[in-house]
Amino acid sequence: MYLLGILLTISIGTYFSWKLCCSHDLDEEKQTQDEVNIEPKAYKNPTLYPFSIKDDSGNFSLNATDNFNFESSKYNFLSPVSSSLDMEIGKLKDYLTSTNNKSLSITGFYTPDEQNTSVYPNLGVARAISVKNYLNSKGVPSKIMNTYGKEEIDMIADSLKVYYGPLAFSISELKDDSEELSKLGEFIKAHPLVLYFKTGQSNISLNSEERQELADIAKYLDKVEGSSCIITGHTDNTGDATVNLGLGQKRADFTKQYLVNNGIPSDKITAISKGQTEPIADNTTEEGKAKNRRTVITIK
Known part of the structure; x- marks a missing residue:
């Protein structure tokens, strides 16, 4: 019985050793084969326009x-x-x-x-x-x-x-697109582009309508001789009037540089500030102040 127990133990140990070892080897072999069978990603040549x-x-x-x-x-x-x-x-x-x-x-x-x-x-x-x-x-x-x-x-x-x-x-x-440009100029002057700012900030974010308006302004400046663009910075009445005059100028200058960086000639743009002197809404409400923090872009 003692010898039989020893033989049984050896047999069981041998079986599980073979099972685990060979199974692991088979898994590795299968994984290696799978890696060999993986097709590399097809490289697409870049498009070349002459x-x-x-x-x-x-x-x-x-x-x-x-x-x-x-x-x-x-x-x-x-x-x-x-x-x-x-x-x-x-x-x-x-x-x-x-x-x-x-x-x-x-x-x-x-x-x-x-x-x-x-x-x-x-x-x-x-x-x-x-x-x-x-x-x-x-x-x-x-x-x-x-x-x-x-x-x-x-x-x-x-x-x-x-x-x-x-x-x-x-x-x-x-x-001859002179008539079209004349109508475009009249529309821009009647509907100047107004960009709004948060308190104390001078950066801007454009929506699709504002982008189209700027494209129209750029087209007019490009096609009409003697035309120019005026950018006027405005603020609400929060803080000192002198500081606000500088803030309005900062906003106008930032907008000008933004347009210059996008290909509109610098010599066609004039940037000025009116500070808090020309509000278009009530400065006693937050909604009114938000409307007064603006930069107006038009042509002449």
Whole structure:
């Protein structure tokens, strides 16, 4: 019985040792095989847009590999611009300035995943305006350029989140838009853009309607010779009047710099402060004070 007990113990121990060991080895083998069978993620090549421009009604065309590139969620293109691209821009400038009836349309692309940090309705418009300003610095008249934005769902950035040339260009006949601009100017003057601030603060946050209003102001300033923008900072009557005059100026200056950073020329903007001297609501209530803490943007 004693020997039988020893044999039984050895048998049971051997069985469980084999069971646990081999089961573990089989699990590891299966896991290794599973890892081998896992398909690697497919790498998608970034979308490449060339600097391509063609005048369908003329005999001019450009097609260069280099283009303006943008980081994800950024509206200013990466610099410096290549010398080869500048050469093509020079050809474009010579063509557009040698004719009197041509206009250039610039459409900026963006994806729904990108964040719009500009003052414009979408990131595509902001990118187009950034490029338009550069072309203008190279001699292409600003008046003959129009900017648009378009969402591109399938546009792919590279591994560093850079989009290559997310733009489209087209040349068409120049149209007389003086009547449209006149109506736009009248509307802006009758409906100045008003931005509100919290007590003691000078930062702003724009909604979609305000972005569109700023885009209209930018368009008017860009197209109408001699036009300018006036930004007036106002406060409620909390605190010292002299301090409030400075706070109103700070808000106006902040708004001006915000517009300049988004491509509106600094020399077309005047920033002033009225402090607490021109309330539009009752300063004895919190609601009234909130309405008085404002910056008004209009044109002249």
